[in-house]
Amino acid sequence: MAACSTYPINSHSNNAVKLDDRAVQGLNAMYNYPNYDFNGRFNVNFAAEKKAGNAEKQVIDAKLKSQLDQYIAAQNIKLSKQEKADLYEAIAGRDSSGRSDRAQQFLSSFLKHTQFGYEGSIDFRERLATFDFSAKYEKQTLLVQTKVPMALDLKNHKFYINYFGVMPFMVNQENQDNYAYVDFSEYKDIVDKIDYKNLVTYLQENTAVPYLLANPEKLQRQSLSAADKSQGVVEKIRLKSSLEEFMLQQNFFEAANRGYVKHSVIDFEKVFNEKLEKMTEEASKYDEDKYSTYGMGAEEAEAYKASTKLYRLVNEKLHDRNDESEALEAEEAHVPADYAEDDVVAASAAATDSAADAAAADVAAARAAEDDREEGLSEEQCEALRDGKQRFSMGDVTYCQEEHYVYLLPSTDEDIEHPFKLIMSDKYEDLVKKFEASGSEKLITAAEFKQLWADNSTEIKALLATQKPNDFVVDVGLDEKGRAVKVDYDVDMYVQGMGTFKLNSDNHILNYGQAKKISRSQFKNAKSIEEVTKDSPFEYMIGSLTRALGNKGSAEAASGQSVKSFDRQLEELAARIYDSTGSYSKVYEAVFLMMLSHEKPQIVQYYTPRELSEIARVYAYSYADQDIYDPQGKELAELEKLEVKHKLERRDQFADRIGSEAYDVTTEAMEKRKDRQAWNKFVAQYKQPKTVFAQYYMQQFIEGEDLNTKQKAQLKRVSEILAQTYLDARKDQLTAKSIVNITEDDEEFIDYSLYSEVYEKVASHFKK
Structure with a gap:
């Protein structure tokens, strides 16, 4: 009587304890049979995030427009009414990440059906x-x-x-x-x-982790539907967790077992290095025809090949040699083969000194960067700033956002919080290192990992608290033999500014040990x-x-x-301002403000036009090379005061990508005007490709050289021969006949790197 009366209680308790074991054994059955079949289906639904107001037409914010109007007027930037309207439309229509309302509507409709x-x-x-x-x-x-x-x-x-x-x-x-x-x-x-046996062992333990770590209330038995029963399911176990917790479990388990994987599964680092060494050896044997021009434009690749072929032809003619390794070295470096030995020694010594100086500079920069990092605001300080009432400096706004993902200004559509922010934090990296340090060459089992997880539970909970959890639910359906025959997933993922993605996946495992035979004959053709x-x-x-x-x-x-696209309008605006002012700083400031308006309008809305102008001036000064912009005296003193005022004293206080890209656009506008004017004038003067090549090569070669009358005459003759090789190469007719008149005395006037540059420039202008 005592036994019968307690049986239901004991049985229920035992089943509750064993739910995790049964789920794990059922899932790992897939590794215990030589074969099986599978099938499944999944769909993704997307619920767009609701936004206030009508965003059907992209219209620039009134305050942002006012700020830009004031800035353009103050800087005397000449834009027509239509040009200004186009620019503002491009700024308003910022959809580089695909988060426009139309994109969301299309995504929702497409996924739904x-x-x-x-x-x-x-x-x-x-x-x-x-x-x-x-x-x-x-x-x-x-x-x-x-x-x-x-x-x-x-x-x-x-x-x-x-x-x-x-x-x-x-x-x-x-x-x-x-x-x-x-x-x-x-x-x-x-x-x-x-080692596939050890790999399977690792995967089996990995499968067990979320079930062994689940609290009792997150692991429950579910009632069976008619569909479940028809598919042979006799028991269904549900795991309820969050996507973030599941991700941390997987990542930390992998970190704890890196030593085991390296020594007992495969040492990827060692294999990779061996592969790289082998590829390097094979690359050293390549001949001219196998040289890679990957990443080069058409004219650049053509010029490179012609230059290397010219080098080989000249050496065969003048020195009767065809040393492949020597040719390879010259082709890669684009230097003459008779480069004097004492020059090599001098260059080597200079390179050594330069490397030493660079190394010292790198050490100093690293120390300075470390000091800067120590001086930076903590995440707590950034949050305190955000919650306070004081006015924010530009440096603090950028630093808190880039370093801690704390937004001091109201977040807009383009300032999207990363859906997996927690794995991008320093706290996450610290935990990864702790789990990695706890491992060894021996496998850390799921049971052992459970203890490691418990030991670090306080820090893990604090990390998980930094992000709102997304639901992660798994239903495991077991057959009468305890094998998983149905595994269903329901996952939510919220992306700020877009909406929520809902993944539903139903998966079936069939015919354990009796799978359909896979015939390799189907691949014979x-x-x-x-x-x-x-x-x-x-x-x-x-x-x-x-x-x-x-x-x-x-x-x-x-x-x-x-x-026109925003980028194209930006390029044209930069060129126009530089053509009219000749000022680097004025171009940079305008480009920077337009880019900031396009990508971070809330910043432009927050500051006054005068403050924006001051911030742009500091950026222009901070990102400029000294030979481009080197203010002195009163101007420099003003800039140094502005750096302190806006807290733009360290690199981590700058929006580095915008600052760098604004500099690139500015300098490109400066360089292109000068080059285009000079080149167009040059082509108009000499007209024909052969004459243009010869004269341009000669002009570029003479720069920095002190040649006498006799040498200039010889250079002119060599330039004309090289111009003919250009024409021959364009027709795929570059042969020894092309350089029949080249002598040993001419060789010092052949610069293969310059030849390649001139070839590409002329070929780009005069198409075939």
């Missing part, structure tokens, strides 16, 4: 997996469906995909039914070195990505897309007038 799905199989023994992704967009008058089959073959080091259904224009006709593959066999040494796209419109896609985007958008069509 789109259903994503997938199915596939995994075979651990064959190291083979398939994954067929599908998407379906359905409305009353439109139905779009697509399927993208994929497969990963770790045994043969290939990834297969057939993307014809999504992008048929990227595949030529005869290959539209075949897989394309990416061959990653060059990384087989990495793939094959992974697969071809490389390069082959399946050959002779397809893919190579023309980028150009076509660019032209298509050049058409009038809806806003332009509505107004009947094209409005």
Whole structure:
């Protein structure tokens, strides 16, 4: 009687304690069978954040417009009524991050009517997996469906995909039914070195972490629906947590086990260094035709190749040698091969002294930066400033936002709090280091990690309190053998200024140990990505897309007038001010204020026009090279007072990206006018490409040189020969015949780096 009366109580208590174990064992069943099938579906709903007022038309804020009007008038910047209207429209329409109302509406509509799905199989023994992704967009008058089959073959080091259904224009006709593959066999040494047994052990413990750490109220048994029962589910266990807590658990567990992964799974750092060394060795064997011009424009790449080929031809003719390593060195450095040995020694010594000076400067800068950091405001001080009533300095506004994500001024749409702010904080980094220090080469199990988590619980709770939590819910459905056959996820993620993304994912695991056989024969006709796209419109896609985007958008069509981009207007404004004033500071100040209005309008609204002008002056002074802007005397004294007034004394008190970009726009406007005027005058004088090349090369070579009459005559002759090599190279006819008249005495007048620069400049002006 005693046993029977206590049975329900004991049974219930035992089940409650074992919920975490059963959920973990069910999920880890996927690692205990040689194969299984899976399928699932997911959808993402987006609820846009409600905003006050009608934002249908982008109109510049009245106060911001008033500030800009006053500044433009005070600086005597000449803009027509239409130019000013266009500039203000560009500033008002700041949507670089895709957070406009229209974008939100499109995103919400698209996600609402789109259903994503997938199915596939995994075979651990064959190291083979398939994954067929599908998407379906359905409305009353439109139905779009697509399927993208994929497969990963770790045994043969290939990834297969057939993307014809999504992008048929990227595949030529005869290959539209075949897989394309990416061959990653060059990384087989990495793939094959992974200890998969230890990796599975790590993953199993990792799976257990959120369940072992869950409080009893966050881990509960759920009632079964008819759909659950039809899919073989006999028990369903729900884990309720937050996305932030789950993320910290995963990150800290990984930090605690870095030593184990490195010594027992794979040492990624060692493998990477070995791979890098091998690639370096192979690169040293490349010949001229294998030289990479990656990242170069068309004319720049053409000039580089012509210059290196010219170097080889000259050396073969004059010195009867074809030393590949010597050529490689010269091609990379663009220096003559007969560079004197004593010059090399002198250059080496100078480089050593320079490096030593640079190192000392770096140490001093690092110490200064560290001192600056120590002097900076703490997060608590920034919060106290925000909650106080005193007026904020520009330096404090920037520092608190950049260093602590504390916004002293009212946050606007563009000042979005990062959805994962907590992992970007110093407190997070400190905890990562603590968990990493607690690890070793031995695996930290989930049970051991639970104790580490408890030991640091106070700091973890404080970190989690810095951000509003997003819901993270997992339902694990177990079959009669305790295996997970249904795993459903519900995740919310709020993004300030946009809204909330809600992910719902239903996943099924089927046929444990009896999965569908994956036949490798289906991949026998697969071809490389390069082959399946050959002779397809893919190579023309980028150009076509660019032209298509050049058409009038809806806003332009509505107004009947094209409005230039903000960047383009900024460039033209900078050029106009510099052309009329010749002043670096006036250009910088105007560019800076316009950029600040575009990206941080709340700052421009907060300060008076006079304060904004003062802040812009300090930025112009702080970001300028001395040879560009070097104020002295009374002007310098005024600037130093303004630095103190606006707390712009240390680099971390500046909005560095805006400051740097404003400087780039300013100096580009200055340089382009001078270069364009000089170059256009030069081309107008000499007209033909060959003459322009010869005369420009000669002019640039003479600068800084002290040549006598005889040497100038010889330089003129060499320049004309080089100009002919330019013409030959443009026709792919640069041969030994092109330099038949070059002598050893001429060699000192051949500067291969200058040749490349002149080649690119002339080729850019005179198209083929």
